[in-house]
Amino acid sequence: DGGITQSPKYLFRKEGQNVTLSCEQNLNHDAMYWYRQDPGQGLRLIYYSQIVNDFQKGDIAEGYSVSREKKESFPLTVTSAQKNPTAFYLCASSVGLAGYNEQFFGPGTRLTVL
């Protein structure tokens, strides 16, 4: 089954701790994305990557970091510098960055910082 997996589904962390969210895809897509969603709100882009070892900041990159060492994997680290990290985090991928490429989303990770 091809798709995007995110783990874990729920994550709890203490304030001040860094935490890394996993995102893996077996769709052979070049482009990958991370979004944040707050309750009742739309999605906001955190980071995106067009290809291995390359990534770009989105609209709300402060307090987050990413890496893209393998085509299949795009982990997101929420650092202690992120002021309000509690949110629903969504990973997505697409064949490429072109406007006609639709995005495929994972099931999401709900992060709660206590």
Added chain:
Amino acid sequence: DAKTTQPNSMESNEEEPVHLPCNHSTISGTDYIHWYRQLPSQGPEYVIHGLTSNVNNRMASLAIAEDRKSSTLILHRATLRDAAVYYCTRKGNAGNMLTFGGGTRLMVKP
């Protein structure tokens, strides 16, 4: 301003057509219009996209205004499973997906 604007909510009866509007008055000539839908606590699901011409697929139809400043997602026969938040967004060839707005919450009555 790169935003799209949509009504907060709409209601439909089951098995009736639904027309979900979206305004994107500042769209550039190369931006594609994309629609996604999201169920609670799930990732969004792709619905349809288009550039200038109207588009049809197994899920829905997309009607794009001639000036491209607005579009309408058409669900031909709403079912209870179509109840979701529908997002209209724009995607250019330069790279990242533009920010999703608040979307339209579609409620379907049996």
